[in-house]
Amino acid sequence: xxxxxxxxxxxxxxxxxxxISEKRDWLTELDSAIGDADHGANMSRGMDAVIAKIDSGVxxxxxxxxxxxxxxxxxxxxxxxxxxYGTLFxxxxxxxxxxxxxxxxxxxxxxxxxLDGIVARGKAEAGDKTMFDAMAPAVDAFDAALTAGxxxxxxxxxxxxxxxxxxxxxEPLVARKGRASYLGERSAGHLDPGAAxxxxxxxxxxxxxxxxx
Ligand code: ADP
Ligand code: MG
Numbered sequence: 001x002x003x004x005x006x007x008x009x010x011x012x013x014x015x016x017x018x019x020i021s022e023k024r025d026w027l028t029e030l031d032s033a034i035g036d037a038d039h040g041a042n043m044s045r046g047m048d049a050v051i052a053k054i055d056s057g058v059x060x061x062x063x064x065x066x067x068x069x070x071x072x073x074x075x076x077x078x079x080x081x082x083x084x085y086g087t088l089f090x091x092x093x094x095x096x097x098x099x100x101x102x103x104x105x106x107x108x109x110x111x112x113x114x115l116d117g118i119v120a121r122g123k124a125e126a127g128d129k130t131m132f133d134a135m136a137p138a139v140d141a142f143d144a145a146l147t148a149g150x151x152x153x154x155x156x157x158x159x160x161x162x163x164x165x166x167x168x169x170x171e172p173l174v175a176r177k178g179r180a181s182y183l184g185e186r187s188a189g190h191l192d193p194g195a196a197x198x199x200x201x202x203x204x205x206x207x208x209x210x211x212x213x
Contacts, residue, residue, distance in 0.1 A: 017050065021044050027039045027043060034179075046085070062098075064098075066090070092114040104152045115136060129195075131195050141155075
C-alpha cells in the first residue's frame with residue numbers, strides 16, 4: 001500500500017473502536033489506579049459514536065472524515081481524553097486538507113500536526129506521564145523510518161512499536177498533568193491509561209495498513 005484512502009482510514013478507525021472495546025476493562029483498570037476509572041468507558045463511548053456517524057456514510061475526503069471523527073469525540077466524551085483525541089483528529093484533518101488519499105509523507109505531516117494540537121491544548125511535555133509519552137515517540141519513529149527509506153507498512157509498524165515502548169516507560173513516572181497528577185508520588189508504578197489507548201491507536205493503524213480489508 002502506497003497511500004491511505006478514505007476506506008482504509010475508516011477501516012483504521014473501525015479497528016481502533018474494536019480494540020478499545022476489547023481492552024475497555026483494562027483501560028478502566030489502569031484509570032482506576034491513578035484516575036477516576038472512566039478511561040475505558042470514555043473512549044468506548046466516543047468511538048461507538050464515531051462508528052455510528054461513519055456508518056451513516058463515510059465522507060469523501062480525508063479531511064471531512066478525520067474532522068468528523070474529531071468533532072464526534074469532542075462532543076461525546078466528557079473526560080480530558082475527548083478534547084485531546086478530538087484535537088488530534090481535527091488537526092490531522094486540517095493538515096491533510098481535501099485530499100482523497102494520504103501518502104506516507106502526508107500521513108506523517110498529519111500525525112505531527114495532530115500531536116502539536118494535543119500539546120497546544122494540554123501542554124504535556126515528555127515524561128509528564130500522559131498520552132504524549134506514547135504519541136510523540138510514535139510520530140518521531142514514523143518520521144525516522146520514512147527518512148530511512150521505509151514504506152508505509154514499515155513506518156506504521158515502527159510507530160506502533162515506539163508507542164508501546166513509550167507506554168511501558170510511563171509506569172515508573174510521577175504524573176505531572178491531568179487527574180493522575182493529583183496523586184503525586186503515588187501515581188508512580190502504574191501505566192498511564194491515555195498512553196495505553198494511544199498505543200492501540202498506532203497498533204491498529206499498522207494493522208489497517210498491513211492487512212487492508
Ligand atoms: P479524565 O482524566 O478526565 O478522567 P480520561 O480518563 O478519559 O479523562 O483520560 C485520562 C488520560 O488523559 C490520561 O491517562 C492522560 O494520558 C491524558 N491526559 C490528561 N491530561 C492530559 C494533558 N494535559 N495532556 C495530554 N494528555 C493528558
Ligand atoms: Mg479518567
